[in-house]
Amino acid sequence: MSAAAVPHPAGAPASPFAVEARDLSLVFDTGDGPVHALSHVDLAIRPGEFVSLIGPSGCGKTTLLRVIADLESATSGSIAVKGMGPREARLKRSYGYVFQAPALYPWRSVARNVALPLEIMGFPKEERRRRVAAGLDLVDLGGFGGKFPWQLSGGMQQRASIARALSFDPDLLLMDEPFGALDEIVRDKLNAQLLRLWHRTGKTVVFVTHSIPEAVFLSTRIVVMSPRPGRIHDVVECGFPPDRTLDIRETPAFLGVAHRVREGLRAGHAYVD
Amino acid sequence: MSTDAALPLRRPAPRGRLGAGLRALAGRAAPVLTVVLVLVAAWYAAAVAMNADGQRQAFERAGTADAGWRAFVAGTWAQGHPRLPAPHQVAAEIAHSVLDVSPTSKRSLAFHAAVTLQATALGFLLGAAVGFALSLLVVHVPSLDRGLMPWIVASQAVPIVALAPMIVVILAQVSVTGLLPKAAIAAYLSFFPVAVGMAKGLRSPEPSHVDLLRTYSASRWQALRVLRLPASLPFLFASLKVGVAASLVGTVVAEVTKSEDGGLGARLLAGSYYGQTVQIWAALVVASACGAALVGLVAAVEAAVLRRMGAGR
Numbered sequence: 216m217s218a219a220a221v222p223h224p225a226g227a228p229a230s231p232f233a234v235e236a237r238d239l240s241l242v243f244d245t246g247d248g249p250v251h252a253l254s255h256v257d258l259a260i261r262p263g264e265f266v267s268l269i270g271p272s273g274c275g276k277t278t279l280l281r282v283i284a285d286l287e288s289a290t291s292g293s294i295a296v297k298g299m300g301p302r303e304a305r306l307k308r309s310y311g312y313v314f315q316a317p318a319l320y321p322w323r324s325v326a327r328n329v330a331l332p333l334e335i336m337g338f339p340k341e342e343r344r345r346r347v348a349a350g351l352d353l354v355d356l357g358g359f360g361g362k363f364p365w366q367l368s369g370g371m372q373q374r375a376s377i378a379r380a381l382s383f384d385p386d387l388l389l390m391d392e393p394f395g396a397l398d399e400i401v402r403d404k405l406n407a408q409l410l411r412l413w414h415r416t417g418k419t420v421v422f423v424t425h426s427i428p429e430a431v432f433l434s435t436r437i438v439v440m441s442p443r444p445g446r447i448h449d450v451v452e453c454g455f456p457p458d459r460t461l462d463i464r465e466t467p468a469f470l471g472v473a474h475r476v477r478e479g480l481r482a483g484h485a486y487v488d
Numbered sequence: 489m490s491t492d493a494a495l496p497l498r499r500p501a502p503r504g505r506l507g508a509g510l511r512a513l514a515g516r517a518a519p520v521l522t523v524v525l526v527l528v529a530a531w532y533a534a535a536v537a538m539n540a541d542g543q544r545q546a547f548e549r550a551g552t553a554d555a556g557w558r559a560f561v562a563g564t565w566a567q568g569h570p571r572l573p574a575p576h577q578v579a580a581e582i583a584h585s586v587l588d589v590s591p592t593s594k595r596s597l598a599f600h601a602a603v604t605l606q607a608t609a610l611g612f613l614l615g616a617a618v619g620f621a622l623s624l625l626v627v628h629v630p631s632l633d634r635g636l637m638p639w640i641v642a643s644q645a646v647p648i649v650a651l652a653p654m655i656v657v658i659l660a661q662v663s664v665t666g667l668l669p670k671a672a673i674a675a676y677l678s679f680f681p682v683a684v685g686m687a688k689g690l691r692s693p694e695p696s697h698v699d700l701l702r703t704y705s706a707s708r709w710q711a712l713r714v715l716r717l718p719a720s721l722p723f724l725f726a727s728l729k730v731g732v733a734a735s736l737v738g739t740v741v742a743e744v745t746k747s748e749d750g751g752l753g754a755r756l757l758a759g760s761y762y763g764q765t766v767q768i769w770a771a772l773v774v775a776s777a778c779g780a781a782l783v784g785l786v787a788a789v790e791a792a793v794l795r796r797m798g799a800g801r
């Protein structure tokens with residue numbers, strides 16, 4: 216989608232939203248016919264929100280994130296990122312993206328992988344070193360900067376890729392199942408850390424997950440999607456206090472929200488069958 | 489390895505590592521040695537078969553046709569102008585023409601090898617540079633990919649033996665002589681594997697690795713530096729190995745065409761002109777050894793570079 220197609224004529228007040236999708240559809244032309252990955256998606260995310268996308272495999276979560284990141288172009292509808300067209304937003308380095316796979320460069324040490332965006336964006340050397348060290352500490356990889364990716368477990372690699380996305384301090388984070396490869400304990404820990412980071416920095420987060428408790432714990436809003444064609448089935452508000460801890464997962468309010476998300480997922484599935 | 493792990497304290501580490509290194513070397517050398525032995529044995533057998541006719545005639549002329557089979561076999565391995573010289577004859581010729589002759593003399597094989605290696609090295613560097621530049625163009629300018637690639641491929645369909653004299657003559661017209669015409673022919677053969685291999689290598693990064701750079705809005709130049717070039721290195725070295733061997737072939741062919749400057753190709757030509765089979769084979773063996781050494785050199789650089797890039801385990 217080109218910048219021209221976004222309805223923000225010069226001089227008009229910019230969209231107040233961090234991400235604003237209007238009637239967004241995306242059709243992939245594949246060898247065996249069109250695949251409707253996204254269909255009439257309407258979603259507006261205010262700055263500072265933590266929005267989770269949840270839904271069955273293949274419902275278009277990654278695709279939606281990629282459209283926001285300007286890695287994929289919508290077939291119809293409009294998308295604005297921080298009031299700009301997605302391309303302009305990408306060129307201005309408006310977001311950090313954590314891919315579903317770690318995507319570390321095998322010939323770079325872990326530290327130099329984390330430093331990659333800083334190198335490209337021209338951060339001075341001293342600043343790079345400081346940020347890499349802080350980033351690796353944040354994801355508990357303090358002693359592993361000199362190792363190469365193949366020397367790390369899958370979960371450690373994914374944590375390194377999170378440190379890489381955070382290194383240049385973008386105020387919009389697009390995270391595609393960042394904790395999918397982690398064991399339950401590390402996942403809990405990183406969930407708590409991410410929540411604190413979000414609360415402390417006021418970043419906007421769009422977060423893809425398959426885990427209902429993770430979505431309910433982290434999010435201000437949960438977008439439940441359903442497949443074929445990928446659309447938004449339900450949007451669930453979760454108004455838990457921002458300084459919550461993992462303990463709230465036992466409370467009735469938490470379980471109530473989780474229940475509603477689960478019902479939404481179920482209904483989305485039933486719609487297909 | 490397992491004994492090292494079981495006795496970590498009793499054996500001092502450096503000697504243990506040296507021992508393991510030697511064992512690894514022996515483990516790698518054994519199959520190579522076996523193949524060499526089999527080849528040499530086959531060579532001796534072939535020499536008997538190839539030279540038998542000549543030996544029979546020689547014995548008849550000398551009136552010693554009834555000398556035993558031992559004398560006959562020994563004779564086939566010691567002829568002055570054999571059809572196929574025996575390995576030790578070739579080895580003796582190499583030793584003689586390298587050690588007993590001044591290295592600046594035109595009769596020294598070392599002199600000719602040096603001439604060949606010079607042109608090979610120059611041609612290889614030229615060819616690799618041209619191939620590298622072409623791969624960059626082809627990968628970054630889509631219209632060139634369609635426009636240029638067919639010509640690059642077609643260039644190699646022309647037999648070099650037919651092309652070499654023409655290149656020499658044309659370059660002589662514009663008064664380019666000496667090392668350059670030979671290097672040009674070597675470059676003509678070596679740019680191709682480098683161009684094709686590098687084009688493939690520069691396109692080898694995974695989509696997710698490319699997407700990552702898009703999210704940083706990295707420039708093409710940055711993408712080349714941090715992703716495409718490092719990802720292409722294994723392809724680069726594979727094609728450099730092919731390219732350096734092709735350069736040597738090109739140089740030798742050029743020297744056959746343009747033999748006045750010497751070189752292993754000129755030695756081959758002179759040998760066949762005067763029926764000096766031992767000399768031909770000596771030049772051939774030295775040429776192969778040069779080729780193996782050049783490929784080995786590229787492999788050593790490759791190992792060092794890849795180790796620095798964390799490929800070592």
Ligand SMILES: Nc1ncnc2c1ncn2[C@@H]1O[C@H](COP(=O)(O)OP(=O)(O)OP(=O)(O)O)[C@@H](O)[C@H]1O
Pocket residue numbers: 243244245250251252270271272273274275276277278279315445
């Ligand atoms: N480049 C592509 N070309 C064709 N089809 C695609 C492409 N990318 C995705 N799709 C299709 O679009 C649909 C949505 O894919 P997407 O990757 O967004 O799913 P997802 O919700 O992220 O799934 P998962 O939870 O398994 O990661 C799928 O049916 C997929 O096959």
Ligand SMILES: [Mg+2]
Pocket residue numbers: 276277278315391
């Ligand atoms: Mg996905």
